[in-house]
Amino acid sequence: MTKRSDYRAVLESLPPEKWVGYLNAESGLPGPRGNIELAEAFADVADPALIRTCAESPDEYLATCGAVGFGRLLADGERHAAETLRVLAADSRWRVREGAAMALQRLGDENMPSLWTLAEDWVDGPPLVQRALAAGICEPRLLRAPDDAVRALDTLDRITASFRGMDHQSRRDEQFRVLRQGLGYCWSVAIAAAPAEGFGRLERWAASDDKDVRWIVRENLTKARLAKADPAAAQRVAAVLERAGK
Known part of the structure; x- marks a missing residue:
């Protein structure tokens, strides 16, 4: 048993009118970390109407639980789910935005072609939508196939x-x-994939x-997964970056 499955069992044992109270009681907030396992369990079993609410x-x-739940609605082919999730991806609350990225990963777990279709709609969107898309697709378990x-x-x-x-103003x-x-x-x-x-x-x-682009490259070079994937290639990129910054 996992925490997620334990939470799922508890939710399924509760009457629907008590779900929100339980989510609030077990949210882990206020605090440094929200209860992600509970949000995932909620997304597994919640009624679509409650997900939307x-x-x-x-x-x-x-709202974060609802955002995660939209991954299941997308996978189930719910109408307008992608449009609503896109709004959540641009929410002012960072946990809700993370929930939207998790929803994309849930869609990818079920149907990668559908995730790539959605990606085409989101890739040229505003920055927060682009960020949710990038975080959603850049999950190792989704990128095991070379084409993906x-x-x-x-x-x-x-x-x-x-x-x-x-x-410059936009970048601020x-x-x-x-x-x-x-x-x-x-x-x-x-790249590791x-x-x-x-x-x-x-x-x-x-x-x-x-x-800003060079900053992105520099940050990625600090990630151990890159040096592990190909140490010589990582050093080559670092050398190019150093020359470009002079």
Whole structure:
């Protein structure tokens, strides 16, 4: 048994009117870490109507549970689920945005082609939507197939390319900062899944004259998974980055 399965059993034993109270009692908030296992269990078994109600809640934890639950609604082919999840991906609350990324991963667990179809709709969206997409697809368990790893790299290329022509004022916006931070680790996940293809792409970005892009490359080079994937290639990217920063 896992915590997730334990929570699922508890939820299924409760009458529907007591679910929200239980979620609030076991949320782990206020505190440094929300109860992710409970949110996942909720997404497994909650009625679609309750998922939608929670997603609309002003309460951060309930809205996070709802966002995670939308992954199941997407996998089940619920109409308009993608549109609602996109709104949640741009929510002002960071836990809700994380819930949206988890929802994408849940969709990918069930149907990777559907995740890539959604990615095409989101990849050119605003920064917070792009960040949710990057975090959603850059999950190691989703990138075991070579084709999926390359598609993740393609997506990250497009998101990173969107920095071109972005003015200084836009880059000072909090949404841009969140996207940049996310790309600071997402590239390393995708490259570790397809190092032969990925390091070449990162090397090209390392030569960029864009300081924010070079920052993203530098952050990814600090991730142990890159050195483990191909130490020589990681050193080569670092050398290009150093030359570009001079």
